[in-house]
Amino acid sequence: MNIIELKDVSKLYGFGDATTVAVEEVNLRVKKGDFIAVMGPSGSGKSTLMNLIGLLDRPTQGRYLLNGRLVDKFGPRKRAKFRRDTIGFVFQAFNLLPQLTALENVALPLAYKGKTQTKRLKQAGNALERVGLADREYFYPKQLSGGQLQRVAIARAVVNAPDILIADEPTGNLDSGASRVVMELLSDLHKAGHTIMMVTHNPELTRYANRVVFMHDGNIIADKDSDVGQVPDIARKMYFRTRKTEEDDLEGVSALMDAIPQDDKMTKKKTKKKSRKKSKKKEAKQ
């Protein structure tokens, strides 16, 4: 069964001459239990796509079915409730509240459920145990390392037992040792049946996924199944730094273009033309 189904979904920002097409007529089907790595240069629409899938944002056009429900027709309250019950989020910046202990941070998503505080804290304690931090319950964020903070954030994301976990560069702020621990944890959650969508710039991390999706200019330009434990060739050929300069962007884009298989040449032509158009526009502005 498809847990996520996007049909011709677009997201536009701004209007008139200043319109940005962040996501363009994307079609995507995700099976329950998939672990998908999403790659692509900066500005290619990865975060926008995650926000749409995570019900943090609504598509400008197209249809979105989540767990078989047409969620883009939901009003804000129904959408928020559905999001709480269905999706957990892990961000690069951890997003923990500094004035709360690890345990209280993890218990936050349970606050609306009408459970007693004792029950909530017990459930949060179980989630912390799952991420190997049972002995850090009463620590405040500033007393924890980056890797531990991300593990607390993962405990918070799964405390509600959501079907889907969305992780936007979850290891972006971590050293390699801490990254590994966090990735092993996501891998365990995958094995336990969670569906995971993870944005990453690091091709090595695609080894934890069973499918890799590549974005460019708001489009999905390649979508490959891959064996868990293997880094698909196409991912190895790409290396996107978490950059913010135009040169880095161009470097990422040319790596991407070189790595696209022959049968995707049509897309290649289309996107190349587009980038040229874009840079012409830029030149004209200057």
Ligand code: ADP
């Ligand atoms: P990525 O995550 O791949 O770096 P994003 O989804 O953040 O890409 O951005 C895709 C495009 O949409 C970019 O051109 C970006 O500038 C634009 N964009 C993203 N969010 C907004 C916003 N809130 N307002 C206007 N433009 C946006």
